Structures are given as C-alpha cells and as structure tokens.
Amino acid sequence: MKYVIILFSAFLMVACKKEKETVSNSTPADSLSIVKDSATSGHSSGNILVGTIPFPKEIKECSCYFAKNKADFETEKYIYADDAGKTAYMMLDGKRLAMNLISSSDMEVDETLTKEIENGDYKISVKGKKIKGEEALLFEGTLTIEKPDGTTFTTPIYGECGC
Numbered sequence: 001m002k003y004v005i006i007l008f009s010a011f012l013m014v015a016c017k018k019e020k021e022t023v024s025n026s027t028p029a030d031s032l033s034i035v036k037d038s039a040t041s042g043h044s045s046g047n048i049l050v051g052t053i054p055f056p057k058e059i060k061e062c063s064c065y066f067a068k069n070k071a072d073f074e075t076e077k078y079i080y081a082d083d084a085g086k087t088a089y090m091m092l093d094g095k096r097l098a099m100n101l102i103s104s105s106d107m108e109v110d111e112t113l114t115k116e117i118e119n120g121d122y123k124i125s126v127k128g129k130k131i132k133g134e135e136a137l138l139f140e141g142t143l144t145i146e147k148p149d150g151t152t153f154t155t156p157i158y159g160e161c162g163c
Helices: 002-025 070-074
Strands: 063-067 078-082 087-092 095-104 112-118 123-133 136-146 152-162
Touching: 063 070, 063 123, 063 136, 070 078, 070 152, 078 152, 123 152
Parallel strands: none
Antiparallel strands: 063 078, 063 152, 078 087, 087 095, 095 112, 112 123, 123 136, 136 152
C-alpha cells in the first residue's frame, strides 16, 4: 500500500509540474494588443487628417452635426458641424476651419441630405439618408473631402440636424 501511495504521489507531482510549465510559457493576449481610438484622427492614403471637434460655440440655433459612427456621436466626438445654412466647422490637417456652405438640400423633399462646402484648400461633400425623424432628424451617410491635388478622404457619418 505504501508503494501505491508513493507511486500515485509521484504521478501527481509530474502532472502538476507539466501544467505549470504550460501556464508559465503563455503570454496574456491583452498585453500584446494596442488599441487606437479611431475618433481622434483618421488617416487616409491621401494624407488628409480629420480630427474631432467640440460642438462649436458659434452655433446658436439650428444645426447639423456628425460623427464617424453612432458610438462617437453619443460621446460627442464630432467631425463636422454646421449652422444649417451658412458656416461649416471641421478639424482638417490639424487646423480648426470655419468654411462657407455652398449648397444644402431641402431635407423634407426626399428624406436625403446633401451639402457642399468649399474653401481654397478643401472641397467637402456630405450625403446622408434620414433614418429617424422627430424634433431632430437622424442621418447616416458619407462625408468626402477632396484637395486640389486630387487627394480624397471618405468616411461614414452618423448624426442629426435640427433646431
């Protein structure tokens, strides 16, 4: 009986030792991953840097404002805002810009939104489709930025327009 207990104990020690070796060689997966916040900036192959902006203090009444997605919108990480007809605000290539709206569609006609903004360095096009409407209208769509040298950047957008 004594030999059986010794043999069984030796077997357990060997089994436990192998398990420890396996565990000690593993590396936690989270220590190797690097998480980058996509809301802070967006790079494209064409080198247009789009940054987030706080809601502009210049906007007092009706406005449209968009983020890259619903999660960023809910945390107020906007990439675009306008005062519903005159001026659009964005952070492009590290500079906060106030640009004149060239055209804006009437959203009540076909539940689509189009806006064209231009200045000397950028041509911006906003296109969206109404997804929900109450006091403020929610939209999903795309925002495209073009530079005179042909560089373009396109990103999905989510946001609202209202008064």
